[in-house]
Amino acid sequence: MECFMCKGKLEHKKTTFMVELDNYIIIIKNVPSEVCKQCGEVSYSNEVAKQLEKLVNSVRNVITEITVINYTDDTL
Secondary structure, eight states: OOOTTOBBEEEEEEEEEEEEEETTTEEEEEEEEETTTTTTTTOOHHHHHHHHHHHHHHHHHOOSSSEEOOTTTTTO
16 A cells, blocks of 8 residues: 555554544544655555544543553453
8 A cells, every 4th residue: 555645555444533622632542543754744544533532522521631541452
């Protein structure tokens, strides 16, 4: 596979995904990702993106400013 941004080669790595919603920050660690060796752009498979969306939605109403989750295939 090649990078959408620069056409560099992608390598499989685990990364950290972070999103800010309103005044809350959600951090998901150890996310399976494809990372460009040339520019560092991070991309996710459709399956991983759907899982990230589920995780974010599941903790959206938690009453903390920062939530940290460890990604696993059986998280939900």
